[in-house]
Amino acid sequence: MNRQHITVGLDVGTTKICAVVADTSGKTAEILGFGVSPSTGLRKGIVINIDATVDSIKKAVREAEASSGIKIKSISVGISGAHIRGLYSSGVTGLRGKEVSGSDVKRSMDSAKAVYIPLEREVLHVIPVEYVLDGQDGITDPIGMSGVRLEARVHIITGAVSPMQNLLKCCEKAGFEVSDIVFEPLASAHAVLTDEERESGTILIDLGGGTTDVALFKDGSLRYASVIGVGGNHFTNDIAVGLRITASEAEKLKKTTGAAYERFVDDAEQMEIIQAGGQTRTLPRKYVAEILQPRCEEIFELIKEEIKKCRGCGIAICGVVMTGGASQLNGFDKLAEAVLALPVRSGCPGHINGLKSELRSPVYSTSIGLATYGYEHEVKDAAYAGKVSGLLGILTEWARDKIRNADYFNFNNRKEGGMLCLKSRR
Ligand SMILES: Nc1ncnc2c1ncn2[C@@H]1O[C@H](COP(=O)(O)OP(=O)(O)OP(=O)(O)O)[C@@H](O)[C@H]1O
Ligand SMILES: [Mg+2]
Incomplete structure (x- = not known):
């Protein structure tokens, strides 16, 4: 019998804290239990009262433990708030061999990551956008290709240190180790967007209690994100x-x-x-x-400004998916369609095994995404690693690369480095 691999997503929201327990040992994730408690220690997505937040976290996790029958030690927590920013960067490397290897990709990524980040900010995610090989852009997987110059273009998501530290402090004071800290729209997108939507240019709007996250997904990755302090x-x-x-x-x-x-x-x-x-x-x-x-019109005006910025990046937008509790307001989707002049659909988590009917609501998109987010990437990474070895047919070199560049194989949307720096600063 397979040993269970348990992941726990913790959404520390402005109105509720929700813990979702998932078994991710099989081919598809299965939800085993969940717990929810009202949140009173946050404002606009940011912790303003540590003790109140710690109490709510404990209650939600205890409930999740009771419903899943699993003792929880480590959690993957979501973060949002108007302090989150995104910036683009690129890095170049000359190719040592005739073909691009894992270490070439790692060097180009390292060079793209070498940007000035102010001391009061911390890197949350480094998301590969595309690779350019000898001037040919739009490459998502350059390994095994021939060329002399490889450029990596990345999207770096950063957050202010103190809200991130306070969130980590709350989780640790509640008695849990934080295995991952994830920008919430990435998690929500996992739960509600289809692969096709993520590829073709879709705006995800997560209307919560205190914040509205606006995130554009294109070619499978997050291309633009902004958090508005209204919900x-x-x-x-x-x-x-x-x-x-x-x-x-x-x-x-x-x-x-x-x-x-x-x-x-x-x-x-x-x-x-x-x-x-x-x-x-x-x-x-x-x-x-x-x-x-x-108030609805005001929110849509702010969202429209963000969409204008996305269009300014030259990215075509096919539609909008709205999720989060506040998106359930009667007629909100119809108003969105009229004001934004884009097709709009409501996003609810749905296609996951063991998902109870109470969780099939836009309120729980982030928590369910957090519980399955890391897992889905691990599966993709494993498939990707298999492809590399098959393509190159040089298993020993691949194995050496994989060990040397373990970080690189967290290929898409995973946080890199940031959390370690954050922990060492405390
Ligand atoms: N049926 C409904 N109609 C209108 N609003 C609703 C409905 N159900 C929930 N809401 C609102 O949704 C909000 C909570 O949504 P959600 O749980 O997504 O927020 P949160 O994650 O706690 O907050 P945030 O993401 O902003 O930190 C509350 O303001 C609540 O009143
Ligand atoms: Mg939320």
Whole structure:
């Protein structure tokens, strides 16, 4: 019988903390259990209260342990927030042999990574975008090709040191080792985008409670990303202030009667609200939509600015996939389609074994992606390594390369180096 290989994804969100346990020993990942607890120690995706966050992490993980029957020691945690930035870089190497080898690729990647990163920032991911061999661009796998000059073009994702350190501190104080720290849109994309969407130029919008992540995927990799500090909590606050009701009543109204656009609501429809003090009032349902519409339009204006920047990079966009809890607001997808002038679909995790119906919701895209993210790359890396040995037919050299360049075989979207530096700085 196969030994289980367990991975645990921990999404430390502004409104909830969710731990998902997956068995990744088979050909496909299987979800074994999960735990969720409300999050009170974060604002706009960033830890502002360590003790509250540690408590919520413990609760979520304990619940995940109980539902999966597995003792959790190490977790893969997601990070987001407006401090995340992306930059492009490239590095060149001359080829030593006639054919490109793993070590040539490693040297070109190392040279691309040699960019100035301010002390207060840390590298999260180094994502290969393409290789250029003797002027020929668009190469995704140069190994075994002939040439004299290899250039690697990479997308480097960085984050501010202190929010990252505080997140790690919370996980460690809760008693868990952090095996991986992953930029959240990469994880969400894993759970909701199809391979075709990732190839053809798709924008993923993750509308959470405190942040909205906008990420463009093209040719299989993340090409642009930005985090906007507005999310579903702002909708709730607007309703609470506009109707003079409590935040919990506003949250309930938003989910049951809210709409992104006032025309989506019939003029005759009525709703009941409970005001502070306990009095019940009957009002037109339209009132909630009238409050929410300007906020939705504001978010879409900010998203449009980000999409303009993507188009400025010369990348054609085929469509938009919306995920995250706040994307469930009634009519949000239709408004998105109208404002962004792009086809829009809702993204829910779905195709994973053992996925319970409660987890088939845009709220859990990030946590499920985190639990399966590293695993899927390992599978791809293994397949890639097999191809290299087959192509070259020189097994010994490949084995030597693989050992020497173990990092390189974490071929796509994996964090490199950054976490170690971060740990040593603490
Ligand atoms: N049916 C619904 N209609 C409208 N909004 C909803 C619905 N369900 C959940 N939400 C909103 O989704 C938000 C939470 O989404 P999510 O769980 O993705 O956020 P998070 O991961 O905790 O936060 P972040 O990613 O910003 O750190 C809340 O603001 C909640 O009110
Ligand atoms: Mg989130």
